[in-house]
Amino acid sequence: MAFEVSYNLENEQQFWDELDDIVSTRCHEHELIDNALRSYLNVTTSYKSEYLQTDYSLAKCSYRLLQGDLFNAHKEYVRRQIVYCLLQEDDNPTLHIVAAFLLYDGRNNDVTFEMMQAEGTFPRLVELIQTTAVKEDPGLHQMLLELMYESSRIQQLSWEDLMAVDDAFVLFLLEIIEGVSDDADDPYHYPVIRVLLVLNEQYLVASTTQHSNGNGGITNRVIKALSTFGMTYKTFGCNLILLLNRESETSLQLLILKVLYLLFGNPATAEYFYTNDLHVLIDVILRNLIDLPSDSPAANALRHTYLRVLHPILANSQISKPPHYKRDEIHKLLHLLVTSGNHFAPVDETTLRLVKRCTSVPWLQPSPIIGGPEQTIGNGQKELARRTLGMSVQGGGESSTSVLEVAAHTEKPGVQTPSRVKEAQH
Template sequence: MSSTKDLRVPRSSAVGYVNSPAICVNVGDDLEYKTFFVHEELICSRSDFFKNAMKEPWQEAEEHEVTLAGEEPETFSLYLELLYSNVLPVRGTESDVNSSEEYNKLSKLYVLAEMLMDDLTKNIVLAAILDRSQEAHSDGQLYYPGPTSIQIVYDRTPEGSAARRLLVDLYTTFGDETFKLAEHPDLPKDFFFDLAVNTITKRPTLADHNDLETELSLFKLKVASKIDYIAKIEIAMQGLRNENMRVSEELVEAEGEIQDLEFKMKKIREHYSTRDPDMAFEVSYNLENEQQFWDELDDIVSTRCQEEEIIDNSLRSFLNVTTNYKSEYLQTDYSVAKCIFRMLEGELFAAHKEYVRRQIVYCLLQEEDNPTLHIVAAFLLYDGRNSLDDVIFEMMHSEGTFPRLVELVQMQTVQEDTRLHQLLLELLYESSRIQRLNWEDFMAVNDSFIIYLLGIIEGVSDDAEDPYHYPVIRVLLVLNEQYLVASTNQQNAGRSGITNRVIKAISTHGMTYKTFGCNLILLLNRESETSLQLLILKVLYLIFGNPSTAEYFYTNDLHVLVDVILRNLIDLPHESPAASALRHTYLRVLNPILTNSQISKPPHYKREDLLRLLHLLVTSGNHFAPVDETTVRLVKRCTSVQWLQPPGTVTDDASPTNGHSTTNSPIEYMANGQKELARRALGMSVQGGGESSTSVLEIATHTEKPGVQTPSLGKAVQ
């Protein structure tokens, strides 16, 4: 069975009117008349009219019958519905949105309650009218009591009635032109009077107006403040967007750096197992003077052992002693070199060279402490320079130390230690000029690193101790060499060449970093080592061969460069093969200088001196032996430059000489005469020189071992 609500209550809680007698109520007139019966106790408890009527000596009390003539049975029926069921069934249908029937019924009920002196019913009706006025119908509109309701209320209620006040308040508060009261002049005059009085009473005063003005001003200030706040937010948002773009760019760069770090970590993990994990400097020393320091060092490097554990302990001791007392006894480069050579000449290193070297290389890959890095870098540098072979540099290359060196050179803590910074630059140079860099090595060098090196040179251009900042320049020279060789190999293999970041930096930032070019000329002027001269010439060859960098040098510096080249060409002996190879490189560099630089524009610098030198190169043989074929070809290429031609010479633009003159210059006539003399005397012939298709290859492949001195006529005379 379905559960039902428990309706049981105590007897005292039950209504008592059901036992009271019924009153007969006759409502209406002859046109509409109806009789109702209502419990006496119920209606008397609400209506003072019925309560008084049921008192003696009224006839109604004796007969229990009351007549309400002039009232509508429908309205009294609604009243009884409210008494018995406490509801007001007056709502219209949803479609009847414009009907005022509900307001009319409520107005009549209020008038009836007024007559019956039922205050509770009056309040209920007023609340119903107010609720109805706030209800939006299906068309979205609000409707208020109309003229009929107003007429009903004002006809049968006294002045000051609550119903009258409610109607006036509704029209005063919500009334507008849509109410069209002017179309109903028959409305009670009392209504218009009450409406006027109420409107005047509620009209804002001057003080209210001033308060509104003040509130409006405050509101405007708040709005302006909000607008300003929004503008600031927009600026902040734009800043965040810009910051987001910057962070995105940094993330791209960071991804590349992460790849480099992953590569380094891979290398370290591969070999970390070979290194003692306890390689901490746990041994402490208490040395009182310098002699004790050197004695202790001699004991360490003289250790005789076969076990790797003992070797590791000795290396720990060596690094511990040198780093702990570096600030006291290793304050100069000489003392550091002395310390390193003690190790290189000791029994420990002599018996276990490969193992010691590899452990030191691992230290370079892992250590971050400046004193330790200083000793490690010095060991690798002096070991490499002191060895007759390149084993240590080959080992460094195989272990991937190049990216690590590039990283260390750029570290702020390393830059603050000038001696360590210079030592790492020298190690980077020495290890890079022996071994070819691989793809991972090239990836470690970005544009910012090249700009950083150029910036160092620019910043110390007036350094009295090192005006050329030799280590930095040599790193740039060897990097250019690596790019040149790698690009040549790539092109020979049919692949696209690798970007030369040194030339790229000069091309894009040349105007900012002119000091590098000045120092190249000064180094070429004073350098006697052939390998370094070749490195400088290769950079010059690429600079003058590139249209975007051909005018990189100041004109005065360019004149000095031409003078240096002229002097060095004259100074090279003819009988030396090494000198001949270097002479060829000078001539290959001279050609783009004559063709592309500012010297090709009037007034042409030392035109006659250049012609005399070139003539001398093709006419100065050894005992009438002809000059070598390559020299003749390269000289002819230089003399074919337009501005070196005799006056009045006409260039045949249609000739296959790429703009060079096909008319023999005086030098060529002399050279041809020399070749003819050689042909007649010795039966030899020299082919005519044209533009070589292998100049870049010749430049790239021309190398010399470090330390070899350039042959010189001046030195031979001495």
């Protein structure tokens, strides 16, 4: 958008007053709407370095437009013009303003992110995030990463969108994680990691639908990068465990678990994690499993995903080799999950099936689950039980059904994970 008006504002109050005047403009023609949007972008970019330096001020600026008459009378048109601006502009301040608007609008209105995808903004975001000018502007870079994450986690990306991601882009993101400070609260940790998480989920979903839509196979470039260069990018794995340990949003927990599921199910990455970090991961999984209440469908879905991840960890990671970490504690937890008469409700069939799969791991034999704690079952009987339950897994891999089940588990953004501890505190 070309700017046509210059401003000479003397203080911050004049800036906000001018902005209020612009967003309150009542327009009835597209040309007038365009002029008002140009004025909005002109005044915000001209004074961005003075009055829009913080995330709070950028959010305040975006909500001024979102709550004004200009937007509310012409929502679809204004959104589309802002999307076009993202596609066409290369000026950093302008990109920052429009990205902030789309992020805050999209978080409350899925239609905004759907419009972005329809207009082809995902490949544009991939391009912008890698440009030198954007990388040198940390605030803008972080905003674009957050916009990519938020817009990608509420809808399935197209085959063309995924084709825009190459190995270099994934390695670029992993390099950022390796390069940031050891501070877990570094602002770059979350946005970059979450983009990798949502890309992995998109690849996982695409792998379950590629045969039905006529497109060829799509390489999961996140898993490919870690399979090839895992020793170089260990910080990503450390951060996954840290996030899983403290994350209370179900959708993000599921994203992390989907990466873990693929990493531990892949022979090239099954031992990607440091042994000490792997022990922490086992502790986190055991704690979270015991903390999930029994009377919640959301908790059941999450419990099933944790158990699906636990099996390849037990079967394929370093923990499968002596000395086996917390063997007795794992036995007790699995036994509790399928034993009635405790604080759990009657066990659902899926939980029972997944627990039996976990206890089929050789180093956990003899199992206290199948046949009861007093009974030892021969190998032939165990194999028959596994096949009867549909769990015969050859070569350490997981069945296509399991992949579909893991890919299908989703939750709306913002939904908090049910917790026994939190319920007891209230």
